[in-house]
Amino acid sequence: MRKLIVVALFLLPLSAAAQNVLWTALTEGNAAYVKGDADFPRLPPTRMTWAASQAPPFSILSCSDSRVPAELIFVRTVGELFVVRVAGNTPGTFDIASLQYAVANKWTRLIVVMAHSDCGAVKAAMAKDDSGLTDQLKALVKQIRDSGIERSDKPTPEQLRAAAEKNAKYAAGLVARSPVIKEALAAGTVKIIIAYYDVASGKAEQISEITSAE
Numbered sequence: 213m214r215k216l217i218v219v220a221l222f223l224l225p226l227s228a229a230a231q232n233v234l235w236t237a238l239t240e241g242n243a244a245y246v247k248g249d250a251d252f253p254r255l256p257p258t259r260m261t262w263a264a265s266q267a268p269p270f271s272i273l274s275c276s277d278s279r280v281p282a283e284l285i286f287v288r289t290v291g292e293l294f295v296v297r298v299a300g301n302t303p304g305t306f307d308i309a310s311l312q313y314a315v316a317n318k319w320t321r322l323i324v325v326m327a328h329s330d331c332g333a334v335k336a337a338m339a340k341d342d343s344g345l346t347d348q349l350k351a352l353v354k355q356i357r358d359s360g361i362e363r364s365d366k367p368t369p370e371q372l373r374a375a376a377e378k379n380a381k382y383a384a385g386l387v388a389r390s391p392v393i394k395e396a397l398a399a400g401t402v403k404i405i406i407a408y409y410d411v412a413s414g415k416a417e418q419i420s421e422i423t424s425a426e
Contacts, residue, residue: 231403234269234322235418241287246414250287262291270294271311271320273387275301279411280328286416294320300333301325301383302355312392315402323402325387326416327380328409329369334376338364358382373408377419380406388422397424 244250271294272282282288282295294314296307303311314320327334336345337356340363345353357363359382361375384406387393396402404422409415 231322235324235405238270238286238288238322238324239416242285242414242416244287245285250284252287252289255290258290266291266294267317267319268292268294268314269319269321271314271323272296272326273298273301273303273307273311273323273383274326274409275299275328275331275333277328277331277411279330280326280409282326285409285414299352300331300337300356301327301380302333302352303383303386304355308387308390308393311387312390315396316392318401321402323384323387323393323404324407325380325384325404326407326409327376327419329373329376329411331372331376334361334372334379335367337361337379338367338372338375340365356382377406377408380408381420384422388424397422 268291270286270288270292272286273296274280274282276297276299280297282293282297286293294310296303296310298304298307311320311323315323333352334356336349337353338361342350342353356379359379361378362371364371367375384404388397388404393402393404397404400423406419406421407416408419
């Protein structure tokens with residue numbers, strides 16, 4: 213049944229309803245993952261199906277953390293997700309360019325910017341002492357701090373989640389304001405969902421969404 217839904221996604225007209233169906237499909241996959249029902253059958257023929265081209269309707273911007281594998285979290289197989297992973301889901305020039313590529317090729321109809329629990333990059337950005345960080349890591353945590361997160365050397369779980377969510381919303385705003393994606397948002401052909409993933413429970417949930425760039 214899931215494979216029939218996936219095929220139908222490619223045939224849907226570009227509309228808000230279609231974008232809602234896309235997110236529903238991801239949440240159904242996530243529910244299966246939470247229950248431990250992840251299934252990736254027929255991998256060899258699936259690889260061959262997409263060997264010459266791709267058209268993934270979903271793009272995911274998420275953290276490099278080893279506990280946040282988007283394909284497993286949403287139970288999507290070869291050819292279904294266009295994934296950009298960077299520490300703290302902090303999009304730089306090339307990360308945004310990657311998402312622009314997927315949108316410009318008219319594959320992606322839904323972009324998910326996904327924060328997660330216990331994020332090391334967010335913890336580093338919250339900390340008041342940057343000693344030991346490389347110049348590159350300082351640049352990364354600065355971008356997270358630009359989101360307006362609260363600083364604390366010993367954040368509570370609630371403070372850490374609030375910071376991760378605020379950072380994800382900021383990152384989604386950066387993506388939304390990039391030219392190609394801004395145009396797609398204005399045309400209604402793409403929507404951005406901000407999500408939060410709990411590494412313990414395995415559940416991904418929507419926080420908010422962006423349907424137009426400011």
